[in-house]
Amino acid sequence: MTRPAPALLKPRKTPQQTRSAATIGAIHEATIQVLLAEGAGRLTTTRVAERAGVSVGTMYQYYPHKQALLYAIVDRHLQTIMDAMMAAAERLTGSDLAVVAEGLATAWLDAKTADMVASRAIYAIASDFDLTEVMARGMKLMTNVIATLLAAAPDARFARRDAVAFMLAAMLGGSVRVVMESSPTDEDFACLRQxxxxxxxxxxxxxNGVADR
Known part of the structure; x- marks a missing residue:
């Protein structure tokens, strides 16, 4: 199946006022509800509009078609995770490596599993889109955040701090993704969290302290 180009999936406009932001929030929540109740195949902008309590015309002011709406849901989910990691990094700044490692891993798992039902619904539609640009942006942000934390850790002596930050970001993302793709049990998540x-x-x-080779 051909994936739509990201440029064709951008919203027509961005809400500037509180009321508009609330409308977008209601549309996004309604989209999740319809996804969970009907699945992506039966989701239509009309069903979402009815669930959100807005007109179809209001929907089209922001999203030109169903694909743009679903892409917005995926993008918002990823941004929520990044926001959670930014908040965690702020709390962890100046901590030693043990605290940084535990704090980052816990924050990542918390963000990924905050709403497992909705997350799985979103994850199921993510493969329909070209997320290369979005994922690259997220990876760069995560690497920069971790590198900043490592620079502030009092017991850090990394010769290649950026490379270590990149690898740690990859470990966090890859390990959780592998587990979430394998129909995990509660025991699997408990093991991952530990x-x-x-x-x-x-x-x-x-x-730490390994010389560049």
């Missing part, structure tokens, strides 16, 4: 911080800390310890 072991991921340990793995992140072990990597930071191993990379």
């Amino acid at each position: 072991e991921l911080p340990r793995a992140c800390h072990a990597y930071l310890v191993a990379a």
Whole structure:
């Protein structure tokens, strides 16, 4: 199936006022509800508008078609995760490597599993879009955030801090994705929550003070 170009999926306009932002929020929540109740195949802008309590005309002021609406849901979900990681980084600034590793891993898992039902519905439609640009932007942001944290950690002596930050971001993203793609049980998530911080800390310890080669 041909994926629509990202340029064709951008909203027609961005809400500037509180009322408009509330309307967009209602549309997004209604989209999730219809996805969960009907699935992506039966989702239509008309169904979403009815669930959100807005006219179809209001919908089209922001989203020209169904694909643009679904793309906005995926993009918003990813942005919510990035916002959570930015907030965690702010709290963790100046902490030692053990605290940074545990804090980042916990914040990532919390953001990814905050609403598992909605997350799985969004994840199911994400493959319909070309998210290369969005994911690259998110990876760059995560790498920069982690690099800043490592620079402020009192026990850090990384010769290649940016490379370590990149690898840690990849570890966080990749490990959680693999688990979420495998129909995980509660026990799987409990194991991930226990072991991921340990793995992140072990990597930071191993990379700390290692000379560039």
